[in-house]
Amino acid sequence: MSLALATLLYEWRRYLAAIIALAFSGLLVLAQVGMFTGIGKAFTATIDRSPADIMVLGPKAESLMNGGNGLPRRVMAQMYMHPEVVEVADLDGGGGMWSNDPPPGKKRVREWIQTSAVDTRSDAVTWPRDYNENIRVALLEPYSVAIDRTGMAKLGIQKLGDRASINGKTVYIRYILDGYPNMMQPTVVVSRDTLRLLGQASTGSRVGPLMVRIKDPARAEAVRDQLNATSDKAYRAWTRAELSEANDGAMMKESFIGIMLGFSVFLGLLIGVGITSQTLRGAILANIKEFASLRALGVSMGSLRMIVIELGFWTGVAGLAATAVLVGVVAQLAKMGGLPMSFPIPMVIASAGFLMLIAIASGLLALGILKKSQPADLLR
Amino acid sequence: MSQSPHLLTPGQSSMGKTAIVAKGLQKRFKTGRTYIEVLKSVDFDALHGDVTMVMGPSGSGKSTLVACLSGLLRPDEGRVKAMDQDLWSLPSGRIDKFRLDNCGFIFQGFNLFPALTALQQVTTVLKYQGYDVAEARRMAMVALDEVGLGHRVNQRPSELSGGEKQRVAIARALAKQPRLLFADEPTSALDGENGQIVTRLLQRAAKEHGAAVICVTHDHRMESFADRVIHIEDGRILDDRRVTSQPAPAAADRPLIGA
Ligand SMILES: Nc1ncnc2c1ncn2[C@@H]1O[C@H](COP(=O)(O)OP(=O)(O)OP(=O)(O)O)[C@@H](O)[C@H]1O
Ligand SMILES: [Mg+2]
Numbered sequence: 001m002s003l004a005l006a007t008l009l010y011e012w013r014r015y016l017a018a019i020i021a022l023a024f025s026g027l028l029v030l031a032q033v034g035m036f037t038g039i040g041k042a043f044t045a046t047i048d049r050s051p052a053d054i055m056v057l058g059p060k061a062e063s064l065m066n067g068g069n070g071l072p073r074r075v076m077a078q079m080y081m082h083p084e085v086v087e088v089a090d091l092d093g094g095g096g097m098w099s100n101d102p103p104p105g106k107k108r109v110r111e112w113i114q115t116s117a118v119d120t121r122s123d124a125v126t127w128p129r130d131y132n133e134n135i136r137v138a139l140l141e142p143y144s145v146a147i148d149r150t151g152m153a154k155l156g157i158q159k160l161g162d163r164a165s166i167n168g169k170t171v172y173i174r175y176i177l178d179g180y181p182n183m184m185q186p187t188v189v190v191s192r193d194t195l196r197l198l199g200q201a202s203t204g205s206r207v208g209p210l211m212v213r214i215k216d217p218a219r220a221e222a223v224r225d226q227l228n229a230t231s232d233k234a235y236r237a238w239t240r241a242e243l244s245e246a247n248d249g250a251m252m253k254e255s256f257i258g259i260m261l262g263f264s265v266f267l268g269l270l271i272g273v274g275i276t277s278q279t280l281r282g283a284i285l286a287n288i289k290e291f292a293s294l295r296a297l298g299v300s301m302g303s304l305r306m307i308v309i310e311l312g313f314w315t316g317v318a319g320l321a322a323t324a325v326l327v328g329v330v331a332q333l334a335k336m337g338g339l340p341m342s343f344p345i346p347m348v349i350a351s352a353g354f355l356m357l358i359a360i361a362s363g364l365l366a367l368g369i370l371k372k373s374q375p376a377d378l379l380r
Numbered sequence: 381m382s383q384s385p386h387l388l389t390p391g392q393s394s395m396g397k398t399a400i401v402a403k404g405l406q407k408r409f410k411t412g413r414t415y416i417e418v419l420k421s422v423d424f425d426a427l428h429g430d431v432t433m434v435m436g437p438s439g440s441g442k443s444t445l446v447a448c449l450s451g452l453l454r455p456d457e458g459r460v461k462a463m464d465q466d467l468w469s470l471p472s473g474r475i476d477k478f479r480l481d482n483c484g485f486i487f488q489g490f491n492l493f494p495a496l497t498a499l500q501q502v503t504t505v506l507k508y509q510g511y512d513v514a515e516a517r518r519m520a521m522v523a524l525d526e527v528g529l530g531h532r533v534n535q536r537p538s539e540l541s542g543g544e545k546q547r548v549a550i551a552r553a554l555a556k557q558p559r560l561l562f563a564d565e566p567t568s569a570l571d572g573e574n575g576q577i578v579t580r581l582l583q584r585a586a587k588e589h590g591a592a593v594i595c596v597t598h599d600h601r602m603e604s605f606a607d608r609v610i611h612i613e614d615g616r617i618l619d620d621r622r623v624t625s626q627p628a629p630a631a632a633d634r635p636l637i638g639a
Pocket of ligand 1: 379418441445
């Protein structure tokens, strides 16, 4: 075992401050990544779990979140021109002011919501794969709605069967969903008929994103390419996997999130390097006479520097382990709070690299302290 | 304590040869606006196989002399010729290398890493000398055996007594088979019995391994183990007295007559 690793293990208390600082730097960054990706995933849960093989967005869309302002309605018909296309449906929805029917003595809840329509056939291309028959039966009833468990409190709903209104039209809660968490604006799922009854179905010349099912799902990429070849810049077709990936990244590209994340990275770097380098300096200073005795015996300054950098490295490894624990706990808590986090592998790798960078940089900053290892001072 | 033949052979051939010669060493330190002269033109030499004691009152410059002789502190004037090299004319990297190859140190404090076992304290330096793990371990075991700690090699400093710690430090210095062994008051933190063990170990380094042992001490009990006692006062050598007869050069070192 190397001197650096042995020292870190034996005197771990001395390094605890650095390890905790690193763990919090890691948490600061990763928790945000996890939260924003989680939010992004929640926004697109319906799409990720849709049976559609291909989705069609506006020509300039970069993801579902910056999807532009829809497509000309004629594109729907155009899709059917392709011989392999079996079914085409548009994602329809609207929004409005929700208010509940408060129990006696409680204040009325008023909340802006989004509505999202599904076709109530279990083989419909808009019908999420994890929706069951009970949901279908529940939504068949006019004016019935489904909300996610995480939206209940915000929407002032206690139980199934509660009454509420959207833009003044009375609706009934007929199903409580799981796994479709609401982040900012709660989403209310309705049948396409109910959407029409609420007066929110699109009737104009433009429609929302299209969901397309084809004969052989394995041919999705080929069909996408063929569809795009004849798009004439009116639309862009995506495979579901391709769009899902774009959605993951889209949140991070939102400018305010980018700024927040950048600021956190900067703050984490500052705090991490500050505390870690000071801790390393203190720990090395505590053993400075031992280092000096190595110098006396002829070990070069370069070799001592390597020991310090290696100490930084192992502190980083310990910090990574502590980060994993902390992030795990926070993610668990968030999940219990109905806000599942999600950690895309590239972001996790980048964060781990970021922590190691902090640790090694701290080691480099702590090098100066070795000047105090004057072997002549041992002779007094 | 077992004999270790592999350490014996290289040493004896050089018995009685000059290990280190210093001429006209001067060193002064700046204190405030004035300089204090700590070494005032000191001439010094030491032989392989000798225990050379340097004695004198506090502040007389003993430690400074040892630092200049061993390549730890550059003198203002004078030259040190050690192991046939003009020490202070070498670039600092080569001085490090010189110490790595030739010098052992024993300080008043033990300066052992708290995290390392006795064995690891010794192997750490050997690895920097370029020995592989197995070889370093073997050499360290021999050295720890020699200082009588063969049964405590896995103990950390916190589990060792002061005398045992000093013996680990000695094993660390001896394991690299130094031709020059410097000790600065190695016994002053130890009781009489442990002091005597340490003194005997220094003597063995000289007699069995042929090292030139240069030892600073206040301890008059150590004097009886010395081959030579040098008295220094106020930066000057007052007295240089040989106590034993000059070590006889070993047979291999004599000219071969009629062979
Ligand atoms: N780095 C330094 N800066 C200034 N003065 C120093 C320095 N090192 C030593 N001195 C001074 O040089 C003088 C001799 O010091 P040195 O350590 O060589 O004495 P010594 O003979 O070893 O004494 P002791 O027996 O007390 O250890 C002392 O007066 C000390 O104050
Ligand atoms: Mg001294």
